[in-house]
Structure formats: structure tokens, C-alpha cells
Amino acid sequence: MSFLKRLFGGGGSEATEAGAAKPAKQVEHKGFLISATPYKADGQYQTCGVVSKEVDGVMKEHRFIRADRFAGLDDAVDISIKKGIQLVDEQGERMFG
Secondary structure, eight states: OOHHHHHTTOOOHHHHHHHHOOOSEEEEETTEEEEEOOEEETTEEEEEEEEEEEETTEEEEEEEEEEEEESSHHHHHHHHHHHHHHHHHHHGGGGGO
16 A cells, blocks of 8 residues: 555555554553554554553543564564653653643
8 A cells, every 4th residue: 555545544454553553562651651553564564652641630642653664573562662762751741732
């Protein structure tokens, strides 16, 4: 499936899988929960995850997808967690606003 089709909602299972994927691994970092949710795309695993935190009694989420792809799921999970930690360290709660 082409990048443009996914970008403009010409949909397919890959985009759906990214949003609804069960976390492969979760870690807590500075009060945030980082979930790695890589998905299969063109025979490789796409870096993808969710950073979440309860703010003023409301659960906030920031979903991210990066261009990085890996042949193995374990590598994609590790990088997804590292990217989530990087987001928390650089942006903190600002990523929700």
C-alpha cells in the first residue's frame, strides 16, 4: 500500500493495526507509561507506540509512528520504547497540548 493512500485514509489494515495494536512491551518513565506497538508493514516492523499519562484526572495519550523499520519484532519494540522515552524527556506533558 502506498504512503499516500495511508496518509489520506485510503486505508488498509496497517493503519488500523497501528492504532489498535496490543502493546508488545510497556515501561514506566518519569510518571508516563510508554507502550511499544510496532506493526508489520511491507514485510518489516514499523516503529510505533503510545505515551500516556493521567493529567488532572484525565488519561492523555500521544501516539507516534516513526519511519524506522526493522526485520525483527524485538528490534522494533526496543526502538519504539527508546523513542517514547525520548519524547517524554524532550517534551514532557507539552506533547498532550
